[in-house]
Amino acid sequence: MSRLCGVVKYVSLEAPESLEDCSLVCKDLRSATEPYLHSCVNLYDEWDPEKDPQPLIKRLLNPQDNIRHHVRHLRLNSARRGPPEGLRRATQINNADVPAPILEDIIRNLAHLRIFSWDVNRDMPYPVLQLLEQQWPSVQLNVENHDRADPDMWLLGSPLLHSLDFGVLNEEVIDGQIMQPPKGMRELSGILLNAPSLQKLNIRFRHNRNSPEVMREFERPGIDLCLPLNASNRLPALQELRFSGQDAMYTFDHSYCQVVSQCMDWGQLRRLDLGLGCSRSFYEIIGPHLTGLMSLRLVIDYEFDAHFYVKCLLTSLRNLQELKLLDFQFSLDEVLSWLPGKTHSLRMLSCHSVATYDVESDDEDEEPYYHDYDSIWHFLKSLYDVNPSLSHLEIDLPLVTGPGGGCPGAWNFRQAEVLARLSRLQKVKVFVDLKRFHSHLDTLFLEPRENSLSEGLNADVARSVSIELFQSFFQNDLDCPLRFLEVCFQHLLLLKPKNWIPKVGEDLRVLPVQNLIRIRRLDRDDAPHPLDGGFTVDSHEDWVRYEEI
Numbered sequence: 001m002s003r004l005c006g007v008v009k010y011v012s013l014e015a016p017e018s019l020e021d022c023s024l025v026c027k028d029l030r031s032a033t034e035p036y037l038h039s040c041v042n043l044y045d046e047w048d049p050e051k052d053p054q055p056l057i058k059r060l061l062n063p064q065d066n067i068r069h070h071v072r073h074l075r076l077n078s079a080r081r082g083p084p085e086g087l088r089r090a091t092q093i094n095n096a097d098v099p100a101p102i103l104e105d106i107i108r109n110l111a112h113l114r115i116f117s118w119d120v121n122r123d124m125p126y127p128v129l130q131l132l133e134q135q136w137p138s139v140q141l142n143v144e145n146h147d148r149a150d151p152d153m154w155l156l157g158s159p160l161l162h163s164l165d166f167g168v169l170n171e172e173v174i175d176g177q178i179m180q181p182p183k184g185m186r187e188l189s190g191i192l193l194n195a196p197s198l199q200k201l202n203i204r205f206r207h208n209r210n211s212p213e214v215m216r217e218f219e220r221p222g223i224d225l226c227l228p229l230n231a232s233n234r235l236p237a238l239q240e241l242r243f244s245g246q247d248a249m250y251t252f253d254h255s256y257c258q259v260v261s262q263c264m265d266w267g268q269l270r271r272l273d274l275g276l277g278c279s280r281s282f283y284e285i286i287g288p289h290l291t292g293l294m295s296l297r298l299v300i301d302y303e304f305d306a307h308f309y310v311k312c313l314l315t316s317l318r319n320l321q322e323l324k325l326l327d328f329q330f331s332l333d334e335v336l337s338w339l340p341g342k343t344h345s346l347r348m349l350s351c352h353s354v355a356t357y358d359v360e361s362d363d364e365d366e367e368p369y370y371h372d373y374d375s376i377w378h379f380l381k382s383l384y385d386v387n388p389s390l391s392h393l394e395i396d397l398p399l400v401t402g403p404g405g406g407c408p409g410a411w412n413f414r415q416a417e418v419l420a421r422l423s424r425l426q427k428v429k430v431f432v433d434l435k436r437f438h439s440h441l442d443t444l445f446l447e448p449r450e451n452s453l454s455e456g457l458n459a460d461v462a463r464s465v466s467i468e469l470f471q472s473f474f475q476n477d478l479d480c481p482l483r484f485l486e487v488c489f490q491h492l493l494l495l496k497p498k499n500w501i502p503k504v505g506e507d508l509r510v511l512p513v514q515n516l517i518r519i520r521r522l523d524r525d526d527a528p529h530p531l532d533g534g535f536t537v538d539s540h541e542d543w544v545r546y547e548e549i
Helices: 002-014 016-023 027-037 055-061 085-094 100-109 126-135 183-192 254-263 280-289 307-316 332-337 373-386 413-420 459-476
Strands: 040-044 073-077 115-119 140-145 161-169 172-174 177-179 200-206 240-244 271-273 295-300 322-327 348-353 392-396 399-401 408-411 427-433 452-454 484-494 510-521 535-539
Touching: 040 055, 055 100, 073 100, 100 126, 161 183, 254 280, 280 307, 295 307, 373 413, 408 413, 408 459, 413 459, 459 484, 459 510, 459 535
Parallel strands: 040 073, 073 115, 115 140, 140 161, 161 200, 200 240, 240 271, 271 295, 295 322, 322 348, 348 392, 392 427, 427 484
Antiparallel strands: 172 177, 399 408, 484 510, 510 535
16 A cells, blocks of 8 residues: 555655546555645635535534545535626525635645645625634634635734735825825735735735726826835745736836835745836846745836846846746847856746837838847757756747748757757746748737637647647657646737727737647556557637736
């Protein structure tokens, strides 16, 4: 039995998606996999009093069921409703929230709870919170609060609060006046100053749809989107800090950086996501304190000459394991050149560039600027050679025109060959920019066409080139450990009428969208080799909004 448990533990680490299949083989495997299958349990916040409760809830309430000994993380998610607007009221009557006494009984019945996640847009019943604090005083409380107008201050004031995902409107308008700072920032500041156990924070910016005019923060000079702090305030020693959302940037001006550098121990930070960018002052004042970073995501900002400051920051990070670079113009190859010989602990690298168009140009045949890909791949190979633990890569890989010309139909041979020879990789994601195959803005409209990802790429061709890239790894190395490839085709959706003519000073409203093809290697022992079809392909018919840019 101990040998069987060892095998199951290996599967849980290397192929956790296969645990469910293992549990169906025999009773012994069922018993060995249950601790892993039920270490994290997700419940939906839905309750129909006229029907039996969810089978999983029944098990969690049963003191004789061994599942109570396996659960380490209990997570309550928002109900799976999503009905049309006219049906919402009736649906809520039949699908009420899970009653507080049921949640209390579940918490009482669990034997080894370590993490409790409240990802529900309603107040946590106070008796549930009180029981959680009394019975599990060391539990980590994770809260997602980004879709609520009014936060649950009882919940967010709990001494158990470990992780917080908090939504802030990019502006607050009262009687036609813009309030500074917005209400969400004032509320969050009060929460943070009384949350000594908080380790992870995500500030998620979102549009104020009640505002008479919704604009991005950088289109409104003078608006400060930051926590109201003074030098005497003390923020919790965060290990993870993230700024997300497409609607605004956090304000890091010079005077604010001087204050916030004293309010928090930045040396304790291990993971940092700077969202849409930051200022020179952030690099100058706070950057030298970020010596403990293990994960960093940043956008190369061109409002100032950021190269020197980014270089100083990257070369100082001796234990960096994950690096995500989102580059909006011309310097990705230069940034990569700073890393070889400096970082040997890198496990994950994401380098994604975004080409731009001059919407006021009269040249209909103008092509957007693209990186010197050969230079990028030269530095990538060097980086790979000095980082033996690098197993996860995300990078741009351009398509070239097919035999007939005009439409993309094949990979750039030299770059695809370099990628396929990185034989230690286990997970790869490539970004394919379809915008470069259009000669004028009018052609960027995404019109429904039969079997077409865009006006320039057939869905069958997209699937074919994705499979070709996946199999090329195994053609170079039959024992390649690659388990997952994701190909992300990216495009722009214009939000103006098709006959719209761009004018000087007028904004081009576009929506970045993507379409994904996912290829996963089969993990079964009896599965055929990937070159013989031992993989699955998952693709989507519709474009979805791309949240990374």
